[in-house]
Amino acid sequence: MKVLIAGAGKLGFRLAKALVAENCDVTILDNDEKIIENVNNSLDVLTVNANALDFEILEELDLGSYNLLLATTTSDEANVLISTLSKRLGVDRVIARVRNPEYHNQIRFIMNELGIDEIINPDHATALSIEKYLLKKYLLVSDEFANGRVKLVDFHIGSDPDFINKKVMDLVGFNGMLITSISREGKTIIPNGSTILRENDSILIVGARDDIEDFDKNHSGINKHKSVKRVIILGGGKLGLYLGLLLDMDGIETTIIEINTERCNQLMERLPNAMIINGDGTDFNILNEEMIESYDALVAATGIDEANLLMALTAKQLGVYKSVAKLSRSNYDMIVDKLGLDAAFNTSIITASTILKFVRGQGSLNVNLMLDGETEFTEILLTNNLDILGKPVKDLGLPKEVLITSIVRNNRVIIPNGSTELKAGDRIIVFCRHGGISVLKKYFYSDNKRGGFFSELRDHI
Numbered sequence: 001m002k003v004l005i006a007g008a009g010k011l012g013f014r015l016a017k018a019l020v021a022e023n024c025d026v027t028i029l030d031n032d033e034k035i036i037e038n039v040n041n042s043l044d045v046l047t048v049n050a051n052a053l054d055f056e057i058l059e060e061l062d063l064g065s066y067n068l069l070l071a072t073t074t075s076d077e078a079n080v081l082i083s084t085l086s087k088r089l090g091v092d093r094v095i096a097r098v099r100n101p102e103y104h105n106q107i108r109f110i111m112n113e114l115g116i117d118e119i120i121n122p123d124h125a126t127a128l129s130i131e132k133y134l135l136k137k138y139l140l141v142s143d144e145f146a147n148g149r150v151k152l153v154d155f156h157i158g159s160d161p162d163f164i165n166k167k168v169m170d171l172v173g174f175n176g177m178l179i180t181s182i183s184r185e186g187k188t189i190i191p192n193g194s195t196i197l198r199e200n201d202s203i204l205i206v207g208a209r210d211d212i213e214d215f216d217k218n219h220s221g222i223n224k225h226k227s228v229k230r231v232i233i234l235g236g237g238k239l240g241l242y243l244g245l246l247l248d249m250d251g252i253e254t255t256i257i258e259i260n261t262e263r264c265n266q267l268m269e270r271l272p273n274a275m276i277i278n279g280d281g282t283d284f285n286i287l288n289e290e291m292i293e294s295y296d297a298l299v300a301a302t303g304i305d306e307a308n309l310l311m312a313l314t315a316k317q318l319g320v321y322k323s324v325a326k327l328s329r330s331n332y333d334m335i336v337d338k339l340g341l342d343a344a345f346n347t348s349i350i351t352a353s354t355i356l357k358f359v360r361g362q363g364s365l366n367v368n369l370m371l372d373g374e375t376e377f378t379e380i381l382l383t384n385n386l387d388i389l390g391k392p393v394k395d396l397g398l399p400k401e402v403l404i405t406s407i408v409r410n411n412r413v414i415i416p417n418g419s420t421e422l423k424a425g426d427r428i429i430v431f432c433r434h435g436g437i438s439v440l441k442k443y444f445y446s447d448n449k450r451g452g453f454f455s456e457l458r459d460h461i
Helices: 010-021 033-042 055-060 076-088 107-114 122-135 209-220 238-249 261-270 284-289 305-317 347-360 434-444 451-460
Strands: 002-006 025-030 046-049 068-071 093-097 118-120 141-145 150-156 177-184 187-189 202-208 230-234 253-258 275-278 297-300 322-327 343-346 364-369 375-381 402-409 412-414 427-433
Touching: 002 010, 002 076, 010 025, 010 033, 010 347, 010 434, 025 033, 033 046, 055 076, 068 076, 076 093, 076 107, 093 347, 107 118, 118 347, 122 238, 122 297, 122 322, 122 343, 122 347, 141 364, 141 375, 150 209, 177 209, 177 402, 202 209, 202 402, 202 427, 230 238, 238 253, 238 261, 253 261, 261 275, 297 305, 305 322, 343 347, 347 364, 375 434, 402 434, 427 434
Parallel strands: 002 025, 002 068, 025 046, 068 093, 093 118, 230 253, 230 297, 253 275, 297 322, 322 343
Antiparallel strands: 141 150, 150 202, 177 187, 177 202, 364 375, 375 427, 402 412, 402 427
16 A cells, blocks of 8 residues: 655654554655654655645655555644645545544534545544543553453553462463453563563453453452542643543533633633633642542643653542543653553554554454554454454464454354354454564455455445
């Protein structure tokens, strides 16, 4: 697949990295010379240092030869214009990033009228993920697949004697669940039964919904089990607004602290039921005045990652039930597990996951990139023309970096072993390192020579 990315900021760079792992032919267009230099030093892609709205440049690039364009510049209007022009100049599919809340309710209209295939909003997608976590009964960060039948939970073992210095095979109470990976000192380990867990490891566990919820309940600490009714948000930017709107619909009492006076006035108009405070959310005096410990959750959503991490950690130490930090850069992804935060949400990773699902096309039901940026969980629907069907998992020859963690068949969750056979219509949840993406597509996607994306293009012709 040939892909053009217009705008190489945090999201554009993350997408480029993921698409290179997909063996895509990637071109990056950006008018910032330093950004282009950084991309050249980091990724094996073609780069063009120019304005994405320069029509002569677009013509020289021969847009008709591209299968996909991703418009991720800092301007919503530029992204929409680039996408529309590119579509008319022959690009098969175009995706635009549009973040402005003023456009949010008109997304479908913009797509239909201007011929844009997909519009993504990183802030809204992140707000949805945070809302889902805040409303969850227990404390551990989790995600779900197969319409909620399969759940994934991230558990930091700390100094828990039930886990430390024990082999994975010797752990008690793991029937119906599978430890898919271990995060240790910033590195991801794919364990086997003999792998020994160490202090402060974080483990990713996959299993049927009921089994995972029981684990979550037991290891969150039953005394900590409570509903979130009061939330304080530090930062009233786009994410703060979107989250405030979602929490208002959920009936959650919400307070937003925002330093910009004009922005506070805008928030008061959009969120009449929320308390809006004009001040610096990183000022401990203000937090003390607002009795931070009386809130059930704090979401640090300022534009500075360092401040978000610090404030979320502080809130946790002050006894806030759930403390959440929003991240935009990848600098801190590898150390989040060590900090003891309840949850961290990276807007670029959440958005890249959505786009990868779109890129892979038919058969790809869900893509969830992990915070380490090197691994993912993918939900795939197996079609009836795959060579792997009817063969035991042990005979498939899958490399170590590709692991079938669970199968949903006839609404029943199966944790597979070596003798388990795959069948057409199965939903499988696969854990994969990015180095194994080509194997993933070869084994589990139909018409793999052209890929699911090209199959969809063919079907629409």
